[in-house]
Amino acid sequence: xxxxxxxxxxxxxxxxxxxxxxxxxxxxxxxxxxxxxxxxxxxxxxxxxxxxxxxxxxxxxxxxxxxxxxxxxxxxxxxxxxxxxxxxxxxxxxxxxxxxxxxxxxxxxxxxxxxxxxxxxxxxxxxxxxxxxxxxxxxxxxxxxxxxxxxxxxxxxxxxxxxxxxxxxxxxxxxxxxxxxxxxxxxxxxxxxxxxxxxxxxxxxxxxxxxxxxxxxxxxxxxxxxxxxxxxxxxxxxxxxxxxxxxxxxxxxxxxxxxxxxxxxxxxxxxxxxxxxxxxxxxxxxxxxxxxxxxxxxxxxxxxxxxxxxxxxxxxxxxxxxxxxxxxxxxxxxxxxxxxxxxxxxxxxxxxxxxxxxxxxxxxxxxxxxxxxxxxxxxxxxxxxxxxxxxxxxxxxxxxxxxxxxxxxxxxxxxxxxxxxxx
Amino acid sequence: xxxxxxxxxxxxxxxxxxxxxxxxxxxxxxxxxxxxxxxxxxxxxxxxxxxxxxxxxxxxxxxxxxxxxxxxxxxxxxxxxxxxxxxxxxxxxxxxxxxxxxxxxxxxxxxxxxxxxxxxxxxxxxxxxxxxxxxxxxxxxxxxxxxxxxxxxxxxxxxxxxxxxxxxxxxxxxxxxxxxxxxxxxxxxxxxxxxxxxxxxxxxxxxxxxxxxxxxxxxxxxxxxxxxxxxxxxxxxxxxxxxxxxxxxxxxxxxxxxxxxxxxxxxxxxxxxxxxxxxxxxxxxxxxxxxxxxxxxxxxxxxxxxxxxxxxxxxxxxxxxxxxxxxxxxxxxxxxxxxxxxxxxxxxxxxxxxxxxxxxxxxxxxxxxxxxxxxxxxxxxxxxxxxxxxxxxxxxxxxxxxxxxxxxxxxxxxxxxxxxxxx
Numbered sequence: 001x002x003x004x005x006x007x008x009x010x011x012x013x014x015x016x017x018x019x020x021x022x023x024x025x026x027x028x029x030x031x032x033x034x035x036x037x038x039x040x041x042x043x044x045x046x047x048x049x050x051x052x053x054x055x056x057x058x059x060x061x062x063x064x065x066x067x068x069x070x071x072x073x074x075x076x077x078x079x080x081x082x083x084x085x086x087x088x089x090x091x092x093x094x095x096x097x098x099x100x101x102x103x104x105x106x107x108x109x110x111x112x113x114x115x116x117x118x119x120x121x122x123x124x125x126x127x128x129x130x131x132x133x134x135x136x137x138x139x140x141x142x143x144x145x146x147x148x149x150x151x152x153x154x155x156x157x158x159x160x161x162x163x164x165x166x167x168x169x170x171x172x173x174x175x176x177x178x179x180x181x182x183x184x185x186x187x188x189x190x191x192x193x194x195x196x197x198x199x200x201x202x203x204x205x206x207x208x209x210x211x212x213x214x215x216x217x218x219x220x221x222x223x224x225x226x227x228x229x230x231x232x233x234x235x236x237x238x239x240x241x242x243x244x245x246x247x248x249x250x251x252x253x254x255x256x257x258x259x260x261x262x263x264x265x266x267x268x269x270x271x272x273x274x275x276x277x278x279x280x281x282x283x284x285x286x287x288x289x290x291x292x293x294x295x296x297x298x299x300x301x302x303x304x305x306x307x308x309x310x311x312x313x314x315x316x317x318x319x320x321x322x323x324x325x326x327x328x329x330x331x332x333x334x335x336x337x338x339x340x341x342x343x344x345x346x347x348x349x350x351x352x353x354x355x356x357x358x359x360x361x362x363x364x365x366x367x368x369x370x371x372x373x374x375x376x377x378x379x380x381x382x383x384x385x386x387x388x389x390x391x392x393x394x395x396x397x398x399x400x401x402x403x404x405x406x407x408x409x410x411x412x413x414x415x416x417x418x419x420x421x422x423x
Numbered sequence: 424x425x426x427x428x429x430x431x432x433x434x435x436x437x438x439x440x441x442x443x444x445x446x447x448x449x450x451x452x453x454x455x456x457x458x459x460x461x462x463x464x465x466x467x468x469x470x471x472x473x474x475x476x477x478x479x480x481x482x483x484x485x486x487x488x489x490x491x492x493x494x495x496x497x498x499x500x501x502x503x504x505x506x507x508x509x510x511x512x513x514x515x516x517x518x519x520x521x522x523x524x525x526x527x528x529x530x531x532x533x534x535x536x537x538x539x540x541x542x543x544x545x546x547x548x549x550x551x552x553x554x555x556x557x558x559x560x561x562x563x564x565x566x567x568x569x570x571x572x573x574x575x576x577x578x579x580x581x582x583x584x585x586x587x588x589x590x591x592x593x594x595x596x597x598x599x600x601x602x603x604x605x606x607x608x609x610x611x612x613x614x615x616x617x618x619x620x621x622x623x624x625x626x627x628x629x630x631x632x633x634x635x636x637x638x639x640x641x642x643x644x645x646x647x648x649x650x651x652x653x654x655x656x657x658x659x660x661x662x663x664x665x666x667x668x669x670x671x672x673x674x675x676x677x678x679x680x681x682x683x684x685x686x687x688x689x690x691x692x693x694x695x696x697x698x699x700x701x702x703x704x705x706x707x708x709x710x711x712x713x714x715x716x717x718x719x720x721x722x723x724x725x726x727x728x729x730x731x732x733x734x735x736x737x738x739x740x741x742x743x744x745x746x747x748x749x750x751x752x753x754x755x756x757x758x759x760x761x762x763x764x765x766x767x768x769x770x771x772x773x774x775x776x777x778x779x780x781x782x783x784x785x786x787x788x789x790x791x792x793x794x795x796x797x798x799x800x801x802x803x804x805x806x807x808x809x810x811x812x813x814x815x816x817x818x819x820x821x822x823x824x825x826x827x828x829x830x831x832x833x834x835x836x837x838x839x840x841x842x843x844x845x846x
Contacts, residue, residue, distance in 0.1 A: 070792060073799075074796075074803060077749060077795070107792070115789075266735070269735035269739050270734075270744065298802065299799070300802065300803045302789070308728065313692065315692060316692050316697070321502070321693065321694050322503050365531075365534035369496070371496060371842070372498065375497035376496075376497040379496075381723075384805075400823065
């Protein structure tokens with residue numbers, strides 16, 4: 001299957017390359033040509049798509065989420081952060097089955113696809129459900145271990161790591177724990193052994209709230225980042241989710257170890273956690289990815305909203321309208337997230353890479369008149385501008401139609417029934 | 424023309440009325456029935472629309488904008504706030520003609536319509552262009568005087584006030600000035616005379632930046648709000664745009680005078696101005712409306728984004744995830760804005776009111792599963808959820824189609840040419 005998309009503006013995200021007019025060819029799953037002028041007389045294409053001047057760019061990668069948590073979306077948003085988690089979410093989660101995780105995650109995956117997101121870094125339980133869904137939908141999922149004192153064991157994590165990294169092309173598995181405040185020192189030490197045994201990067205929630213940092217210092221005399229680093233958990237890379245309340249010393253650890261920080265500004269606002277110091281991360285050369293966090297704490301899975309927040313919240317806290325420019329933020333949502341997730345084969349539009357890309361509709365009024373396109377992506381765009389979503393050469397969404405084998409209205413009914421059961 | 428929309432969820436915004444299942448009838452421009460069960464056997468309808476369980480609610484009203492400023496959207500967003508205004512925007516504005524204002528505002532009006540916004544409170548120049556466009560598009564515009572030391576005179580404002588308040592049903596005109604920092608005391612005193620002569624409410628930019636407040640105190644020993652109030656400008660009501668840096672004393676003036684505050688969180692973030700104290704406004708019973716500000720300083724005209732920001736920024740600054748609940752914010756974007764703009768005939772869904780309403784698509788994945796709908800509107804919804812926009816009984820947008828007599832691609836071309844001329 002050979003596809004040609006022509007008459008496009010193209011943002012490859014390869015280094016500092018400017019947007020240009022051109023075309024992209026896809027041979028089966030991968031990009032075979034990206035460029036301006038080429039002799040197409042001797043080429044045969046199975047499919048040709050006129051982009052009509054719209055923008056092709058690498059798809060968004062959601063570098064931190066809990067997809068199955070659609071059940072808790074808009075379910076209870078009038079409580080304080082702690083009460084909400086303890087009194088509403090945890091009791092519902094305790095009743096969830098594999099089938100529930102599978103069905104509830106479908107809604108999130110559909111939302112990702114219509115919003116131009118083609119991969120997620122998902123921290124949840126029941127990896128078999130997520131793996132099944134990823135394969136069925138043809139959607140890339142990087143599973144993240146979520147061991148803690150209440151769920152999972154080092155053995156389940158090790159087995160999952162060995163099993164899911166060689167199961168199918170849409171799925172991979174990264175070692176991780178839920179968070180310092182839910183995980184004993186004994187478990188952390190066992191995870192450090194595993195990290196060293198397999199020479200693997202390590203991921204976890206870090207310094208999401210002020211209280212979390214304070215409690216960790218009380219327990220260990222160290223911040224969460226300092227603790228993880230002292231245990232050797234970051235010896236082979238990895239990264240932190242949230243990182244809202246990182247100290248200067250923490251930031252120097254991320255820099256020194258070449259780690260990623262995955263920022264979740266929508267969730268951090270909504271749960272009143274704070275604003276991460278993104279400008280200082282980028283000034284220190286730290287790779288930054290962007291995540292939506294789960295649908296129960298955001299409550300949308302919309303990378304445009306996150307990009308707007310990443311940039312404008314830095315302007316706010318730095319009291320500088322020029323802080324955190326759009327080009328930086330577009331990189332975070334695409335290449336930055338892909339790097340954080342280990343998805344190095346679908347990070348940019350270049351020959352040999354997977355064709356994981358989106359077409360942005362520039363003909364909606366919100367993108368007009370066309371001025372600087374990276375600015376438009378961060379400050380003006382919204383999900384109405386997703387014209388096409390492609391994963392590994394497969395069109396999953398185009399001009400309002402979802403190309404996934406699912407009876408969507410029926411799925412909504414099933415999800416509603418599940419929420420009733422969990423309540 | 425009699426229209427029936429049935430099988431809907433309905434949020435009337437009338438007092439504390441809960442969402443219910445029912446139908447709405449429209450006789451020409453106005454609502455003739457809102458309810459649950461009625462005998463329709465003896466009724467004739469010219470048009471019947473099945474809402475398929477989706478949500479009908481009052482449309483959004485954009486209570487502060489400068490529509491014509493689409494020319495500056497994404498044109499230059501890497502400069503500091505002051506440089507951007509002085510070096511980029513002002514020189515471009517100096518070259519603008521009536522025709523430019525007319526064409527450039529069209530893009531904003533189209534964006535409003537697809538985003539469920541049916542009225543705007545527009546502070547700009549060339550009212551004849553705005554009036555012409557409002558009438559042609561059938562879109563409600565409340566013009567706001569923008570006198571300052573450089574443009575307009577008390578005479579032009581008075582003439583506009585008398586002329587545009589009786590021209591056609593889509594347009595009205597409110598007395599106002601640009602801001603304290605651009606307007607001499609002499610002009611302010613003349614405006615106060617006019618306010619008293621016609622017993623009219625008064626509107627202006629107020630305390631958008633810290634510097635503005637500081638400079639005003641240096642000049643007059645008063646904050647902008649105290650100054651305006653001491654001159655009698657607020658004796659017949661009105662309101663403030665932005666109100667980011669209001670003091671406790673200022674807030675007591677808004678409360679005492681029954682004024683509105685129109686908040687613009689997207690612009691305030693993007694220009695690094697700060698976060699308004701919305702929770703304190705509402706605790707004091709002050710009416711709050713929401714505006715997008717102009718497309719050059721936001722850069723989108725999306726009320727869902729603004730609602731998300733209004734609510735979540737209060738959670739952030741109050742360090743309380745329960746602050747500024749969704750129901751309050753939905754009211755601000757609809758009824759609160761309408762009250763601030765003097766649009767008391769299209770604020771809620773009730774018999775006798777203009778049929779200015781929107782249908783929200785609940786069948787997109789981002790709204791599923793359906794839990795608390797007001798939360799979903801604020802935390803999950805985006806412009807893909809606008810299924811229908813109706814102004815005075817006329818459908819302007821439905822299922823992706825814009826029903827406005829305009830060659831939109833051609834308009835984009837004309838706007839591009841204008842931007843080149845202004846540059």
